[in-house]
Amino acid sequence: MVQRIAIVEQILNANDLLAQENRRRLDEQGVVAINMMASPGAGKTSLILRTIEALAGQLRLAVVEGDTAPVTIDADKISAQGVLAVQINTGGDCHLDAVMFQAALPQFDLKQLDLLIVENVGNLICPASFQLGTHCNVLIASVPEGDDKPYKYPNIYRGVDALIINKIDLLPYVPFDMDYFRRGVEALNPGLAVFPLSCRTGEGLEAWTAWLAAQARRQRA
Amino acid sequence: MVQRIAIVEQILNANDLLAQENRRRLDEQGVVAINMMASPGAGKTSLILRTIEALAGQLRLAVVEGDTAPVTIDADKISAQGVLAVQINTGGDCHLDAVMFQAALPQFDLKQLDLLIVENVGNLICPASFQLGTHCNVLIASVPEGDDKPYKYPNIYRGVDALIINKIDLLPYVPFDMDYFRRGVEALNPGLAVFPLSCRTGEGLEAWTAWLAAQARRQRA
Numbered sequence: 001m002v003q004r005i006a007i008v009e010q011i012l013n014a015n016d017l018l019a020q021e022n023r024r025r026l027d028e029q030g031v032v033a034i035n036m037m038a039s040p041g042a043g044k045t046s047l048i049l050r051t052i053e054a055l056a057g058q059l060r061l062a063v064v065e066g067d068t069a070p071v072t073i074d075a076d077k078i079s080a081q082g083v084l085a086v087q088i089n090t091g092g093d094c095h096l097d098a099v100m101f102q103a104a105l106p107q108f109d110l111k112q113l114d115l116l117i118v119e120n121v122g123n124l125i126c127p128a129s130f131q132l133g134t135h136c137n138v139l140i141a142s143v144p145e146g147d148d149k150p151y152k153y154p155n156i157y158r159g160v161d162a163l164i165i166n167k168i169d170l171l172p173y174v175p176f177d178m179d180y181f182r183r184g185v186e187a188l189n190p191g192l193a194v195f196p197l198s199c200r201t202g203e204g205l206e207a208w209t210a211w212l213a214a215q216a217r218r219q220r221a
Numbered sequence: 222m223v224q225r226i227a228i229v230e231q232i233l234n235a236n237d238l239l240a241q242e243n244r245r246r247l248d249e250q251g252v253v254a255i256n257m258m259a260s261p262g263a264g265k266t267s268l269i270l271r272t273i274e275a276l277a278g279q280l281r282l283a284v285v286e287g288d289t290a291p292v293t294i295d296a297d298k299i300s301a302q303g304v305l306a307v308q309i310n311t312g313g314d315c316h317l318d319a320v321m322f323q324a325a326l327p328q329f330d331l332k333q334l335d336l337l338i339v340e341n342v343g344n345l346i347c348p349a350s351f352q353l354g355t356h357c358n359v360l361i362a363s364v365p366e367g368d369d370k371p372y373k374y375p376n377i378y379r380g381v382d383a384l385i386i387n388k389i390d391l392l393p394y395v396p397f398d399m400d401y402f403r404r405g406v407e408a409l410n411p412g413l414a415v416f417p418l419s420c421r422t423g424e425g426l427e428a429w430t431a432w433l434a435a436q437a438r439r440q441r442a
Contacts, residue, residue, distance in 0.1 A: 030344070039260045039261045039262060039343070039366075040260045040345045040366055040370055040373070041260060041363075041365065041366025041367045041376060043360070053424075060385060067373060068373070068374060068376070069372070069374065069376075071372050071373060071374050073369050074373075076351065094315065094344070094346040094348075095271070103385055105319070121374070122260070122345065122346075122374070123344060123345070123346055124261045124343065124344070125260055125289055125313075125314075125315040125343075125344055125345065125347075126315050126344075126346075127409055132308060142262075142365070144262065144340065144363070144391065145260075145261055145262025145363035146262045148294050149261055149262060151286060151290070151292050151294060152261070152289070152290055152292060152294065152295075153261060153289060153290065153343070154290050155272050155289070155290075165411070165439075169394075170391065172395060173390075173391060173394055174391070174421075193346065199310055200395075215282065
């Protein structure tokens, strides 16, 4: 006789199961975690630095730095601001996954944290397929990348909870049709929270940090 | 008795074997093929369009367009210049491989071609691990991505035969230390051919197209 397992809902893969465990652990300690994804050079580290500046007085923050190489360029910048940064070196791999994130968690005293920011590896494709167990997925687009990216990399735009459009200070110097870009986003992810800003000039940062602080307050409530 | 296979050199994986076959097929027809890799938005398509403009009178060109989504935005731009573009839609996959390239080759009349340009999927990590069978791997960096990319994505910088630094017209508007960038490149890939240029203004394009035309001439000789 063959014994069958009744499949009542989609069976989760190993990564998703582990991601759920990670999420539970964060929830128990009242920490909100966000997963920041972007192309190389869109400004993930710059945005994290700006976010630390803005929120360090209100929230207790720490950072997980995902890198494909063992250089600590980004982690050093975070540490220089007095914030703990734990680096995950993927050894050439193109994304973080729930196993790597789980391995990083014991490095933090979660009881003493409100917000854990994860900087994923610079890649618009692979990170979209691996949940970490964070509460929000945030995508950083940037103006010089061009206005057609939602159309060309739809998967990552579909799965995020907030979208930053960074480097708006470069709008006068590059061709970028904001309406075309935002129509593409809206078709993939209707009603998505979108924050056009410039890490360089500081323009637009407040709306983003207010949104993020609200996520952390909600988690503690 | 156990029969052993003497391993005299590194056994190639299936992708590499297929890449060799692709290369043989191109060589037989005197076609030189180049594999263009870059982050999303570094300017692969813009550079291909500029290259077509510059070389269309001298060389018979065609393009393979790699995309993760079924949109034909890039392929349409190439076709509009009267050049055949064959799109490979990877169905969400993060890179082209030798199997996909092999499937595209019969779409071209190779006897009637000098230069086949392959636009890989926008990604700085995964494409570096999959040879296609092209003759040159070309990486396009871009100024707004930042000057630390060779340090953070060393694998792709190690394996290329030429490097474009695109969007030099944005140098006045973004922080980018060209010496720091080039030192990083030189450490990974000494003597690499480097072409700083701007697809927007046309500055620097001639050195690149002259290099490329020389590759094609060498293949026909």
